[in-house]
Amino acid sequence: MLLSEMKQGEKGVVVRIAGKGALRRRLLEMGVVKGTEVFVEKYAPLKDPVELVLKGFHLSLRVEEAAQITVERSLQGTG
Amino acid sequence: MTDKKTITIALAGNPNSGKTTIFNNITGTRQKVGNWPGVTVEKKEGLIRKFGYDLKIVDLPGTYSLTPFSIEEIVARDFVLDESPDVIIDIIDASNLERSLYLATQLREIDSKVLFALNMADVARLNGTKIDAEMLSDLLAVPVVFTVGNKNEGIDNLLQEAIKLAETAPAEKEKRNVKYNKDIENAISKIQNLIEEKVKEKINYKSRWTAIKLLEDDKIVKERFAGKTGAEGEEILEETRNLRTYLLNHFDEDAEIVMTDDRYGFIAGIIKEVQTTTARDRVDFSRNIDLVLTNRFIGFPIFIFFIWAMFQLTFTLGAYPMDWIESGVNLISSFAGNIVPESLLKDLLINGIIGGVGSVIVFLPNILILFFCIALLEDTGYMARAAFLMDKIMHLIGLHGKSFIPMLMGFGCNVPAIMATRTLESEKDRILTILITPFMSCSAKLPVYIVLAGTFFAAKAGNVIFSLYLLGIVLSILSGRLFRSTLLKGVDAPFVMELPPYRVPMLKSLMIHMWDRSKIFLKRMGGVILVGSVIVWTLSAFPRNIEYSLDYSFEMNRVNESFNLKIAAAGDEDKEVFKKERIAAIIGLQKAMNAEKTEKSYMGRIGKGISPVFEPLGIDWRGSVSLLTGFFAKEIVVSTLGVLYSTEGHDDKDALKKALRSSGMTPLSALSMMVFVLLYLPCFAAISMIRKETASFKWTAFSIIYTTSVAWIAAFCVFQGGKMLGFL
Numbered sequence A: 001m002l003l004s005e006m007k008q009g010e011k012g013v014v015v016r017i018a019g020k021g022a023l024r025r026r027l028l029e030m031g032v033v034k035g036t037e038v039f040v041e042k043y044a045p046l047k048d049p050v051e052l053v054l055k056g057f058h059l060s061l062r063v064e065e066a067a068q069i070t071v072e073r074s075l076q077g078t079g
Numbered sequence B: 001m002t003d004k005k006t007i008t009i010a011l012a013g014n015p016n017s018g019k020t021t022i023f024n025n026i027t028g029t030r031q032k033v034g035n036w037p038g039v040t041v042e043k044k045e046g047l048i049r050k051f052g053y054d055l056k057i058v059d060l061p062g063t064y065s066l067t068p069f070s071i072e073e074i075v076a077r078d079f080v081l082d083e084s085p086d087v088i089i090d091i092i093d094a095s096n097l098e099r100s101l102y103l104a105t106q107l108r109e110i111d112s113k114v115l116f117a118l119n120m121a122d123v124a125r126l127n128g129t130k131i132d133a134e135m136l137s138d139l140l141a142v143p144v145v146f147t148v149g150n151k152n153e154g155i156d157n158l159l160q161e162a163i164k165l166a167e168t169a170p171a172e173k174e175k176r177n178v179k180y181n182k183d184i185e186n187a188i189s190k191i192q193n194l195i196e197e198k199v200k201e202k203i204n205y206k207s208r209w210t211a212i213k214l215l216e217d218d219k220i221v222k223e224r225f226a227g228k229t230g231a232e233g234e235e236i237l238e239e240t241r242n243l244r245t246y247l248l249n250h251f252d253e254d255a256e257i258v259m260t261d262d263r264y265g266f267i268a269g270i271i272k273e274v275q276t277t278t279a280r281d282r283v284d285f286s287r288n289i290d291l292v293l294t295n296r297f298i299g300f301p302i303f304i305f306f307i308w309a310m311f312q313l314t315f316t317l318g319a320y321p322m323d324w325i326e327s328g329v330n331l332i333s334s335f336a337g338n339i340v341p342e343s344l345l346k347d348l349l350i351n352g353i354i355g356g357v358g359s360v361i362v363f364l365p366n367i368l369i370l371f372f373c374i375a376l377l378e379d380t381g382y383m384a385r386a387a388f389l390m391d392k393i394m395h396l397i398g399l400h401g402k403s404f405i406p407m408l409m410g411f412g413c414n415v416p417a418i419m420a421t422r423t424l425e426s427e428k429d430r431i432l433t434i435l436i437t438p439f440m441s442c443s444a445k446l447p448v449y450i451v452l453a454g455t456f457f458a459a460k461a462g463n464v465i466f467s468l469y470l471l472g473i474v475l476s477i478l479s480g481r482l483f484r485s486t487l488l489k490g491v492d493a494p495f496v497m498e499l500p501p502y503r504v505p506m507l508k509s510l511m512i513h514m515w516d517r518s519k520i521f522l523k524r525m526g527g528v529i530l531v532g533s534v535i536v537w538t539l540s541a542f543p544r545n546i547e548y549s550l551d552y553s554f555e556m557n558r559v560n561e562s563f564n565l566k567i568a569a570a571g572d573e574d575k576e577v578f579k580k581e582r583i584a585a586i587i588g589l590q591k592a593m594n595a596e597k598t599e600k601s602y603m604g605r606i607g608k609g610i611s612p613v614f615e616p617l618g619i620d621w622r623g624s625v626s627l628l629t630g631f632f633a634k635e636i637v638v639s640t641l642g643v644l645y646s647t648e649g650h651d652d653k654d655a656l657k658k659a660l661r662s663s664g665m666t667p668l669s670a671l672s673m674m675v676f677v678l679l680y681l682p683c684f685a686a687i688s689m690i691r692k693e694t695a696s697f698k699w700t701a702f703s704i705i706y707t708t709s710v711a712w713i714a715a716f717c718v719f720q721g722g723k724m725l726g727f728l
Helices: A021-029 B019-027 B071-082 B094-110 B121-126 B133-140 B155-167 B182-202 B207-215 B219-251 B255-274 B285-293 B299-317 B319-339 B344-361 B364-380 B382-396 B401-409 B414-423 B427-439 B443-485 B507-541 B552-569 B572-600 B602-617 B621-629 B636-644 B655-662 B667-679 B684-694 B697-724
Strands: A011-017 A037-043 A050-054 A057-061 A069-073 B006-013 B031-035 B042-050 B053-059 B087-093 B114-119 B129-131 B144-147 B275-277
Touching (some): A021 B255, A037 B285, A057 B094, B006 B019, B006 B071, B019 B031, B019 B042, B019 B053, B019 B507, B031 B507, B087 B094, B087 B155, B094 B114, B094 B121, B094 B129, B094 B207, B114 B133, B133 B255, B182 B207, B207 B219, B219 B255, B285 B382, B299 B319, B299 B364, B299 B382, B299 B401, B319 B344, B319 B364, B364 B401, B382 B401, B401 B427, B414 B427, B414 B507, B427 B697, B443 B655, B443 B667, B443 B697, B507 B684, B552 B572, B572 B636, B602 B621, B602 B667, B602 B697, B621 B667, B667 B697, B684 B697
Parallel strands (some): B006 B053, B006 B087, B087 B114
Antiparallel strands (some): A011 A037, A011 A069, A037 A050, B031 B042, B042 B053
């Protein structure tokens, strides 16, 4: 599923990052690489952007940017 | 080794790694803030003497990587590559080791002398993360020093290590760099061999690094490489293209993506060995704060409260010192008035220089307070949350969430607002925000609305003024969208932004931030604004020998004498009445003379000369002249109108209103004039700030022309449209 489809409090593992150019590079450099575990902390009050926790820090992305990331949802990962 | 020499130390690190705090601790107030050449990224450096050495500390922009996507990254990398600092201190946030090491591996790859400052390891330890510094040092062959930036711990040690490193011979070849997977490594060595065989002497960068960058398709390195190596280089580039195509087919990914993966793989290996994380039951302080501050329901109300408070502080609290400065300026000018003999020079000094600079320097308290607040928002980490909350709305205009703050500030004063765009990372966002901020109706325009709307719209004045503000907002949104899809086209900068942990700000660093930015403003005072004041004064003070339509001094004497006769002849009661009449008559003449003087000054002549331009807007020559003087500061529009209608300083507060009403101005032309005032070119101080912040004459000229054209068109529509609809 896409990262943008995950709900608040869900956890997943990055499978693929689509897209091109600056956004993709930026994501990779911030540590959003294949195999990274991400936790959806919350969506902003206007439902965009989304706040993630990964590698021990908090990262915010626009929903359209999160839609470039494919994740596999971890089953036990709600909390 | 004891002889004195200057060692250049560059500080590199991720944003929020505590880099600025360490820089402030090292250099204190001995820092120089400027811009990196050609760009508007702040450059900070400090010269200190320590342990018998002169140390030049350069604060590189905070970046996550050295891939040249943003100006910050280009600036940081160019400095490392071209200025070859003696040592680079990479400040590593211990709580974010993995991500910090990404930049660290890139710095290692460049082959410069790197030293790690493992910052805030105490915080990390509290959160259950332990880092084996010795192991880290061994694995990467880099000295590691523990620091706690906000407690000023480990700084001396850090500098000592840096000096030691600078004094040792260049590192031996044996170094632990990232090893990429076999296919990538093969490609790298192929390119590297070609470079060494054919163009080794022509390039100044290390061959392996150049090979890696070419393989990553790094535009800047490619360009420089091509520029230096000519035909032989073209062969190598051709070979690189083939290798990239091969790798793309092989991995189904671009080479740079595979390489980034490999770097993180390499980093993951290091992390495994040096970092131990115990129980994850840590209390995340920041997370708890965010439960409130970015809460779905109360996040916005709190945000609005903070902004309101900032506005109040800036403009309400700032009003007091503003008054003091104003009286100070008056004091200086009356003091100067007393000691300088009557002359042209005196007029220049008092009305030109003191008056001109004085009218801008009153903004200093606003600027100090505003920048203190902004520094507070930034240093605590709230600024990122504000952007998080506002991004959805600002994205509609094609802007980043952070643009909200400067635009809002525009309602107060455009000068600090334009300076506040420095908080935006993307150059395009910055320019776009600077272009549309002037449409936010600044507080200096309010007196103009109050007089005009108050005179012609009476009870409806409030609604009219509110609509003006609204018009400004709507036009800024429309302009934003227009520019985004034309002049500043391109993909929106990715929003991808770290939400750093909340931190208790340090007063020292708040003060330094505030002062740095205010200094920029003060420097303007001494330069451009001073010159501008003199020019404006010259235009309104010359020519000196005006041919008045009436010999005013003769007339005043005549009036004076005739009253003297009357007074002498009158009884005691009438005497007082006549005395008062005499004063009134003389003042009347003086005002008429002033009005004529303004009218016939160069400023007045220019105003009259351009008045045909304003005719279709329903604005007469007096309006044109006052709009022209409004270029200096918007509130001057009112006082110029006062002078031109000879009501300046009149006891009757409604005199100007009466004069305006009887001048043939109609509600419709007043509205047209207000619309023009709302939208036309920013004041002189703001324009000079636009010039400074865009670092571009082109954008400054564009801003002036665009705002003025929009103003003219909008006022034209209001006036002509209104006339057609039958209003007057």
